Amino acid sequence: MTEPALEGLVEALRRLPGVGQKSAQRMAFHLLQHDRDGARRLAGALTHAVQQMRHCQRCHTFTENEICSTCSDPRRNPRLLCVVETPADQAALERSNSYLGLYFVLMGRISPLDGVGVDAIGAAPLLERAADGVVEEVILATGFTAEGELTAHALAQALKSRGLKVTRLARGVPAGSELEYVDLGTLAHALGDRR
């Protein structure tokens, strides 16, 4: 290919996670040949999302406002705070329809191999958030991977030392799996059996 606009598009598509050279080419040709409207929409959605989306000041998830819709929902129980790694994990828990408290989204997890320590995952904002005088119980719902467990362990120690009740999702979630991909029934059980 010697067309800069096409090469630029393929190059930009390759930056998406899980997309290699062949997939990026296929996507570019598809958009140009069959779905130019889709390409325009995607461009608009990307620009809009990058401009609008920021982090909720209370739970750190993505939102277009100061405070996200979950945090500002008065029907939510403010005495329960559930700590998850990603917004995708939060969405999975929401779909299980068995939790009515609030969330804190770490946007990451401790990963010593990648040089991600306890500070980089927002432990300080979490401790501050959990110390608002309303939160009574912090449910650690990080993944049951080695890194998720490590994150939960580190956070549990810090939270307990501040006198908070700390629970962990019940085992029942298969070890080694990401929350996002666990079936909803298992998630509901894990919430009910938290300890």
Next chain:
Amino acid sequence: MTEPALEGLVEALRRLPGVGQKSAQRMAFHLLQHDRDGARRLAGALTHAVQQMRHCQRCHTFTENEICSTCSDPRRNPRLLCVVETPADQAALERSNSYLGLYFVLMGRISPLDGVGVDAIGAAPLLERAADGVVEEVILATGFTAEGELTAHALAQALKSRGLKVTRLARGVPAGSELEYVDLGTLAHALGDRR
């Protein structure tokens, strides 16, 4: 999720071929959390490509100019015209470094099940292009799938009736393969076309 900007982005990403709900979510979160610059670039590349890319007036591939770089290359042999289904197929043939003629890109193939007939794949522009008085041989390099074969068959009839020499890529045993694992149809063709 109840964030319109995020939902819009996920929805737009789902229109990419091979991207489902989970992948689209993963892409959206990745871009927002780790690669906002990549998101901006992708938006720019999409807008630019949709504005700039059109079809080469001679071979129908994507180009930013009236005539693509291959068609306007004087070192190319204008007596040979190779017909392919997609720009990706053309790119594969180019990488083989064994063809120095020109191309015609159908941008599709006959597919009766999808209602794509011989008219929808640019047969008329191909016939016009091949009848320029310079082209002597048309090489049909459509895929060796049922649909590719059907396309080649239909085009061969039309081209031959206009007095053009029509050839098809050779069928045979792929390089690097064990005879034991080659399918019987391919073996039968390889035997029949032995040289």
